[in-house]
Amino acid sequence: MGVIDDFEPPLKRLKGPPVVTKEDTLHKLAESSSSRDSMAMPLSSQRENETVGLKGIIRKHEFVKIINRALCSLGYSKTATILEDESGIPLHSSAATLFMQQVVDGKWDQCLATLHIIGPTDEVTLKSAFFFILEQKFLDHLREGKFMDALLTLRNDIVPLSINSGRIHDLSAYIINPSQFLALGLSDQDTAIAISRAKCLENLQNLLPAAMIPERRLEHLVEQALDVQRDACLFHNTLNHDLSLYSDHQCGKDHIPSETLQILQEHKDEVWFLQFSHNGNYLASSSKDQTAVVWEVKEDGQLILKHILSGHQGAVSIISWRPDDSQLLTCGADEAVRRWDVSSGECLHVYEKAGVGLISCGWLADGDGIISGMSDKTICLWDLDGHMVECWKGQRTETISDMSVSSDGKIIISIRGGNTLLLFNRELRCERMIEEEQIITSFSLSKDNKFLLVNIVNQEIHLWCIAGDPKMVSKFKGHKRSRFLVRSCFGGFEQAFVASGSEDSQVYIWHRGTRELLAKLPGHSGTVNCVSWHPTNPHMLASASDDCTIRIWGISNLKCKGTNLYNGKIRHQPNGRT
Template sequence: MARTLPSQREMVRSKGVIKKDEFVKVITRTLYSLGYNKTGALLEQESGIALHSSRVTSFMQLVLEGKWDESILSLRVINVPIETEKSAKFIILEQKFLELVQNGNTVDAMLMLRNEISPLLINTSRVHQLAACLISHSQQSKTICVSSRPDSLEKLQRLFPAATIVPEKRLEQLVEQALDMQRESCLFHNTLDSELSLYTDHQCARSQIPSETVQILQAHNDEVWYLQFSHNGKYLASASNDQSAIIWEVRDNSQLCIKRKLIGHQKTVCFVSWSPDDSQLLTCGLEEVVRRWDVQSGKCLNIYGKHDLGLVSCGWFPDGKRLFSGVTDKSICTWDLDGREVVCWKGQRTLRTSDIAITKNGKRIISIFRDTSILVHDKEVKVDRLIEEDEVIISFSLSDDNKFLLVNLINQDIHLWSLEGDFKVVSKYKGHKRTRFLIRSCFDGVEQGFIASGSEDSQVYIWHRGTGELLLALPGHSGTVNCVSWNLCNPRMMASASDDRTIRVWGLGRR
């Protein structure tokens, strides 16, 4: 007679952090993955803990058999969040579409793309790729259309919570992460930044990384391009292709809710910047104007622009009394709060679309001024210095202590530059995907000990800042992740913005 399922509170070992049923499921999944099917089945029988519920098993079988309508209907009886159900439906319909194209049923595929996939409003860039599959005799079509049902099932497994479906090779991933953390501990004394506090215990390091989706924000109607937490950690601002920005308030329970939706731009909102005291917010329309908003009332306080020119970025001076912006004529202009132009640095100072930053002491202005060069202008001594790269620069991020610059390159590398003494690269990060879009990275975690980045493969990548080791690749989004922001006042909270029109809030979740 099989034993009854253990209580959800039954734990393994005395620390009470490992749930017995989840632990057994991971072992069972590993046995099946290694081909030990009899041993896996025996463990399920002896423990009384089924790897998957009968509903989940039925769902997985329907996907493998290509019973698309039935598999979509069965999603409703599986215990997954509503937003996950929508993303799962997209994956299922995507596989159905690809098989129709591969079998030459292009008319049915076209109708399906128009009537079933596009209305989901998920991953518009992928929808465009699927449309390319309908172009006959196209080499690109042949490449994009290659897919298999097991591949789709694996995507679904990564999408669902581990408590619902245990992903393939989950144990291997956990062991690899533990070994990475252990290696990170051994390299502690060799870190290039002696002031950076590294985590000497691999389990402690992993516990500091928010790697579980705790909330999905879905108020934008189009791709979310940029987001940034306020300095005090109480708010998150997001910018979207839907021509709006949203101010989200972080509640005491760490849940975010809409405080204000900012409407007024006539083009995509591509950038936001918090005032030093977080009472005001700047929003920049893509090659349009900059608007200044009162956070509490949501009122637009002023509009900044130049006749016949557009603005491409924005930021605050440390005193909060002036603001600056890159202009489409490649100049950099500053205004006082009333809208009077204070000074404009003419000539090749920035690109048409690029980042600009100013240090906290107000002495250095940093901008991308050529495809492969970043200009560091020292206002005090009036000296220009260059950061030179061999590849095209996509974006950059300034560390909170203003000593380092994180530079994203077109070849998918991320370089960490020291801004002290002779400028030099002190670390490199690899692994994320970027082929077409503007991807942003940031300094994250306790004492900014991690590097986080968006990616075109819909994942958030996190590296150890000192060693350059890739620690985690977090799935969940169904479109390109454009930007990541970490809450400086709560390093266990991170947010990511995606083309799938959502913002994912990441936390520690259950450990």
């Protein structure tokens, strides 16, 4: 005792003979007895009862296996082997390893025999596993040109399972017309078979996870955890690549754009409408001053003037971006629609009809035609050269109406009769209607074409789901509207928020799911007529007001370097500081 080996760590070296007390001896005897009792238990049973984590709900052997599987998927096979050796927990049993190899090699009869060793005890799962194996056996025969063997497998093995009748009909069709199936695969037969068997193995792993850990199981669990954290985050407005595994995710209120970063003052009168382009590279605004303005969004988040579009004889009320953002439509109040080239600022065409004013406009999905709402309460389709291709006289619009076209160009949405929205299907020539109790002033279509924000004259915004039979799902309240047309929009990460203008000169922001009012943004000195959320930057929001300005809202850590606000205008600082 007291002899020190050179290779021992200093902290573990004894400084002198240990003093052994009576209590120490009794403690060691108790530990020895406990250890013997523990060793008497079957090793597998002991491991199955071990847990990790503070709550004791994670089985250690499952946890180790999933980590091992992730290491293999990442290409760290040597590390995975070391983990197996140190933990004594193999990734798969020898029977499961044999089974997976048999699937890869196409030894189907042997697969069925091994399945009974590793497979489940319940009949439903066992039948499903049998179906995957026999289906792959059938497809192999088909690819190898053994049509009679494929037929016998289908008739004698697959059909008696009495499951997946729809898939059995597909397989039967392949027998009748093999070329139909072969046309779906690769020209290289060996490659096609290997890919098909790999897919079969993946299906079996998902069906029998206790025997064979599914591929990317750890990644799936981590993604689930992040999804739960994200869904529970009231202010979540962060792109996916900003999420981290190092800490629990929680966005603060400062992730909502609530700070004025820039004020745009080019318009000489009330700004009625604005909208970001689909790619977010531009912002277009329209005004009572008879102009529209195109602003370019720079990489640093600053907006600079690109074009002033002049030519309308009255106020410009509506703007619509072409799907590829190369062109822009502007609609004068009860006047004409003008089509502009965004790059040059040139007016490419003026759409007008004698004695009739155009009051709203939108693009077809391919960008090769436009749709306009007319003052005679019709909706017309024009080609780019200005020829009226079609006109629907039954679909009536009001002078205050919005009009929107779904991204696939199939559905035209417009206001009808004041308190009704018409959803007209151009292909099926059928219509659905949304009826409100109060007058509708404006509406906004979600990016996925499944939801509508409907602004009502009674100072409410209603969220309607229009996928299938229309139904109202939420109401948003708090903003002020008594005399003017005020617009709202979806926005933020995955359009999780609703923003709206208001007659009290503020911008209102609600959480779309909880309907909670999250922020009121002061700054404007007149009615906020319209808002637009940047389509790719969830931290940028624009608002247009009767005070003749446009405000760009953001979060504090995204302030543009080299600029500062001074008396409502941009003042550049040469030292790069604000």
